[in-house]
Amino acid sequence: MMRKQFANVKTSLPGPKAKELLERRHDVVPHGVSYGTPTFVASAKGALLKDIDGNQFIDFAGAIGVNNVGHSHDTVVNAVQDQAAKYIHTGFNVMMYDPYIELAEKLAELAPGRFAKKVMFLNSGAEANENAVKIARKYTGRQAVVSLTGGFHGRTLLAMSMTGKIKPYKYEYGPFAPEVYHAPFPYNYRRPEAMSEEAYTDELLKRVEDFFITEVDPSQVAAFIMEPVQGESGFIIPNKTFVKGVYDLCKQHGILFIADEIQTGFGRTGNYFAMDHFDVEPDLTTVSKSMGAGLPISGIIGRTEIMDKAKGGELGGTYCGTPLGCRAGLAVLEVMEKENLNDRAVKIGEKVMEKFRKMYDRFDAIGDYRGLGAMCALEFVKDRDSKEPDKDMTGRVLKKARERGLIALNAGVYDNVVRLLMPLVITDDQLDEGLAILEEAIEAAAVGEKVT
Structure with missing residues (x-):
């Protein structure tokens, strides 16, 4: 496993401070308001998020596409x-x-x-x-x-x-x-x-x-x-x-x-x-x-x-x-x-799609990869011939990614897609590390148990 430069998960999620806040959250916030990551942010800058327990994450979600110019520019x-x-x-x-x-x-x-x-x-x-x-x-x-x-x-x-x-x-x-x-x-x-x-x-x-x-x-x-x-x-x-x-x-x-x-x-x-x-x-x-x-x-x-x-x-x-x-x-x-972010989006997309091509060759669970600029996604299937959607695999990938310090999102008509919306100000080193973590997560999820 690669040595992490930016992602640094010090404690399992949720950490002790996050657990306390989660209990309060469940007491006062209705279930219909969902959450993808079981922790709470303490600070955010560029393409990095830090939670209240000191864990640092690379952000490939961008608040569902809100932070193209990064957090707190x-x-x-x-x-x-x-x-x-x-x-x-x-x-x-x-x-x-x-x-x-x-x-x-x-x-x-x-x-x-x-x-x-x-x-x-x-x-x-x-x-x-x-x-x-x-x-x-x-x-x-x-x-x-x-x-x-x-x-x-x-x-x-x-x-x-x-x-x-x-x-x-x-x-x-x-x-x-x-x-x-x-x-x-x-x-x-x-x-x-x-x-x-x-x-x-x-x-x-x-x-x-x-x-x-x-x-x-x-x-x-x-x-x-x-x-x-x-x-x-x-x-x-x-x-x-x-x-x-x-x-x-x-x-x-x-x-x-x-x-x-x-x-x-x-x-x-x-x-x-x-x-x-x-x-x-x-x-x-x-x-x-x-x-x-x-x-x-x-x-x-x-x-x-x-x-x-x-x-x-x-x-x-x-x-x-x-x-x-x-x-x-x-x-x-x-x-x-x-900062020429339109050009940056094109370059990010090229790098992501090249990585996706290699992942596709490596993992049969990937049925399709696609993107336009820095709007890129992987679609997971149980079988490439039948194209049967694999929602559970998608959930495992996202969970394994979070455990390694990467925040990403699911999507899809069948909830079987991982979509990437990283801030366009992300550095090349952060992007490379995030993609490496995603690949590790897919590898781990391929042999993992069902997400509960």
């Missing part, structure tokens, strides 16, 4: 401290503030689309997606919205209704919002074995066209909402032909195209926005997560004529576009530019 911390000393909140709809305007200007310039744009800010990704649908309905005068199977768009009522996976997000939480439909999304790894990718894509696009016959008439559809890469479903990457095909169908029928960039945005895939990989220009783009480096803020970027359809007071909320979040967002963009 000095530029972000200084901006937030400076803002807090001036004013914390006035309510943009009561007395406005210039960080909101400056951040809106920058995002309008960076977002895909060679057209005039306007930007509004909210609090969370789910809230951004719900408001994007409101805006689309207001502009088109239509009610229906179409999302894709396997997509994840949030946990509030409409966002949950658009989400394309039942457990744990929707089970026993109905009834759901009406006029929400789900069209097929390509899962290339699990396409019919005898079918080429090209034929598979053509078949799915035909099914989307037929969807307008069997499920909902296109004249009633306000918007399609699509993640450029499906996050919670295991980093499923559509090909350009499918994305452009759906986009063209939207244009043909006067349907707005909403790009959910909440997990894919701000450099994760090697561009500020992942839709740039697919050469489409969304009518509306939703953003959050790494936008604020941990401060709660989200946004909608859209065509001016669409965004302006709503009248005064129809959009907004008490904390929407908080000054602290706006200053954090400006600092994030400053860091991304100065």
